[in-house]
Amino acid sequence: MDVALDTKECWNCPIKHQAVCARCEPDELTRLEEIKYYRNYDAGQPVIWAGDHMEFVASVVTGIASLSQTMEDGRTQMVGLLLPSDFIGRPGRDSAPFDVVAVSDLTICCFRKKPFEELMTTTPHIGQRLLEMTLDELDSAREWMLVLGRKTAREKIASLLAIIARRDATLKKHSPKDGMTFDLPLTREAMADYLGLTLETVSRQISALRKSGIIELDGKRRVVIPSLEKLMNETGDDVDGGLIA
Amino acid sequence: MDVALDTKECWNCPIKHQAVCARCEPDELTRLEEIKYYRNYDAGQPVIWAGDHMEFVASVVTGIASLSQTMEDGRTQMVGLLLPSDFIGRPGRDSAPFDVVAVSDLTICCFRKKPFEELMTTTPHIGQRLLEMTLDELDSAREWMLVLGRKTAREKIASLLAIIARRDATLKKHSPKDGMTFDLPLTREAMADYLGLTLETVSRQISALRKSGIIELDGKRRVVIPSLEKLMNETGDDVDGGLIA
DNA sequence: CGAGTCCTTGAGCTACATCAACGTCCGTGG
């Protein structure tokens, strides 16, 4: 929970070009710097429970968090995966609508909510950037609705792998290509919660994709994609054009 | 497609307190008024196809539109229901990500995109209001993901009815109460596309809810809710608190 | 009156869930 990041200053921040502060002028950054602090979480730790009062908003700096909802009887649905530069919280609302949990070890950059809201009304660049990010998130959420509502289990898994592959490639600053390799950041259960499936079905479909030669596995988590085209053919999406964000 | 609305001026607009222009000062409204025009669509007509170049953004003034995605093989998923005051389009993006179709007769208030974007950078109130609306939409989309991913067919139908009941009540400016009545704005097929079901399952579950006394039907479209509490119990949601938006 | 749209209901099938057993890896403590 204490600070462990060596980049405690904005000029040196790994997400400064994508986060909510990306558009800020130096003087705006100075004001932000005054109200910010870092928090760290271990994999598995909760960050916020739905309904909690939130005294901060935040940006993910490193690691991955999940955004999810749970029903009384325990059924849970993940509604978003929060990656570095993604924003947590909602200016203008007091309590959190969803659970936020650290999926991997996680560092977030928190801004005290009250002063952040004030800053938003006085400086245009924060609000502008947040609007852009929120519109992108909304499109992604809507694209995911197609996955949840209409795709088969196999298509769901292929879609998830395609997204992770694409994200992993952009993180490493090269475009996705045949033969690429990455680690699954999620357990089978977390994948199931993201895809609206059971963990057994996830496991079976991953095995099935392996048997079809669409993917290769190295251990439980490491995935090789011999042919991106073959993978994309399994997602059910239009191969050219309309990809999932 | 031509103008048929008698409220062509902003001061007299039925959605002026909720739409993207809700926060505007009189002089900002004047500038908006210069770049706006109305369009009308008949029920069933397309407004925009996914991928189309968009030369305007717009607010729904009266009627209902759907936002949806279709796969190559014809599976379709509705990703949003656009009601009066909801916003269509995305400043800063050129082509539409989803299909927009008029569900009922529809009137929208269009703003030419280029000048609207310019207005957004010069006047703060439009962007602020749009951010608020977009954050609300994002929460709604995420809540709907739980419906699509984890609820049973019966719970899905009950959830949809609960939402429509709530919206209908707020439209008529009273709170939802036992014995309330409303018309379903959607065909069985459109409900199926919204809920990730087939139209047959929708039909069967509506019949089942009727047989259980949760709802009463007057014709195909008119619904009576004898007990809201009973309906809510069928949605699977926490009865107090966390309701679907 | 006929055609089209929307809806309902039945019969059978299948994709995925459920229940259950077991295998692998890894950290902890005897």
Add this chain to the structure above:
DNA sequence: CCACGGACGTTGATGTAGCTCAAGGACTCG
């Protein structure tokens, strides 16, 4: 160093919710 326990993953057997296919009813519009 090994034994144990717990987290995570795989696979099999069986059950079932919802899909598919099919027929027919109610209503509307020409």
